Amino acid sequence: MRSEADRSWVPPVVDTERPNVARMYDYYLGGKDHFAVDRELAERTLAVIPELRDVALANRLFLQDAVRRLSRGGIDQFVDLGTGIPTSPSVHEVARHVNADASVVYVDHDPVVVAHNRALLQEDARIVTLGHDLADPTSVLDDPRLHDVIDLRRPVGLLLIAVLHFVDLALAPRIVARYARDLAPGSRVVITLASNDGIDPSVQQRVETLYSRASTFVYRTRAQFEELFGDLDIEPPGVVDLLRTPSLCGLAGVAVKR
Numbered sequence: 001m002r003s004e005a006d007r008s009w010v011p012p013v014v015d016t017e018r019p020n021v022a023r024m025y026d027y028y029l030g031g032k033d034h035f036a037v038d039r040e041l042a043e044r045t046l047a048v049i050p051e052l053r054d055v056a057l058a059n060r061l062f063l064q065d066a067v068r069r070l071s072r073g074g075i076d077q078f079v080d081l082g083t084g085i086p087t088s089p090s091v092h093e094v095a096r097h098v099n100a101d102a103s104v105v106y107v108d109h110d111p112v113v114v115a116h117n118r119a120l121l122q123e124d125a126r127i128v129t130l131g132h133d134l135a136d137p138t139s140v141l142d143d144p145r146l147h148d149v150i151d152l153r154r155p156v157g158l159l160l161i162a163v164l165h166f167v168d169l170a171l172a173p174r175i176v177a178r179y180a181r182d183l184a185p186g187s188r189v190v191i192t193l194a195s196n197d198g199i200d201p202s203v204q205q206r207v208e209t210l211y212s213r214a215s216t217f218v219y220r221t222r223a224q225f226e227e228l229f230g231d232l233d234i235e236p237p238g239v240v241d242l243l244r245t246p247s248l249c250g251l252a253g254v255a256v257k258r
Contacts (some may be wrong), residue, residue, distance in 0.1 A: 019214035021166060022110050026085040028056040033085050033112065041213055048206050048247065055243040055250045056162075059192050060087060062242055062252050063161050064094050066190045070157045070254075071098035075188065077150050079105045081134040081179075082163030086116050091159065092127050101126070103149040107140055109133040125149075134160070135167055137178040155186035164228065165193040166215050177230045183257050189232055192242060192252040197222045203247045222251060229255040 019041040023034040027042045030053075034042075046052050067078065076099045080091050083106040095102035103126045106117050117129035128149050132139045140146065150156060158179055164172045180189060196204050196219035204219050211217035220228075226239060232255035242250030 020110065020112070021211070021215050022084045022108070022113055024214065025056060025162070026087070028053050029060065029087055031085060031087065033116065041210060045207060045210050048203060048210070051243060051245050051248050055248055058242040059162050059250060059252075062192060063091070063159065063190070064089060066188075066254055067091055067094040067157065067159075068098060070188050070190075071095045071102065075155050075157045075186075076101060077103045077154065078157040078159060079107065079140075079146070079150060080159045080161070081107045081140070082160065082166075083108050083113060083117070083129075084110075084162075085113055086120055092121075092124075103127070105130060105146050105150055107132050107134055134163060135171065135175055137175055141179070141182050152182055153184055155184050155188070158183060158187065158189045160189070160191045162192050162194075164191060165218050165220070167218065168216065169218050169220070169224065172218075173228050173230060176228050180230065180232060180257055185257055187257045188235075189229065189255045189257070190253075191225070191228055191255075192250060193220060193225065195220050195222060195225055195249040195251045197249045197251070198244065198246075199249050200246055220251075225251045225253070229253065232257055 016035050017037060019037050023038040024042045027034045027039055078091050078095060092102065092104040095104065106129045108114055109132060114129055114131040121127045121129065126149055128145050130140065130143055130145060132143065167175065176189065208217050222239060226234065234253050234255045239251055239253045242252050
């Protein structure tokens, strides 16, 4: 864990007094880039959902497996939306284990995330970090730096990993559809998020209240999760459970653009 006094790694615009969902997730995964305010809210959430660290790990394992499968299927370029604080193995590390020439664009609006990624990856011309909000697809898709390394005329792996539960229920399907519109046939869209499918309603209410200190947090039903893929075809084995307990359900799926 970094010292609270050592803030040289933090861009000056970062609010270190308000909880941050990326830093909380880093804490769940055993990372070191978080502050007392993040740890306090994360521990309060863990008191409600003790299995949260397990689902965070399951989420990372699903991401790694999906990138590996897509890479073996011939996809060599990825866009990771809402990437979060770097965790090894990252998307480019997994993809390049299969294809050494794979290209990756990491996108996040959090200055800490952007600073970390750029510091780690600035010497690699095939890996780019963009400081955009994933909820503004046009700003991402129109950024010339994305087109420096991603050819949208060829299949892309578009990753939305544990981020859409921070996006408005009605807005999220339109966001996914806007990204999918510009993807070439054969592209894949990978999504994971929190679902209220089968969980205790009191747990849902408590978690949403806790997370309101940091961000909007929206649980979705399984049907609402499937709606996020729009006209894309969900691939076998379909929507899967990352982890299911009385207090937690994480869903994941991969869809292809025909």
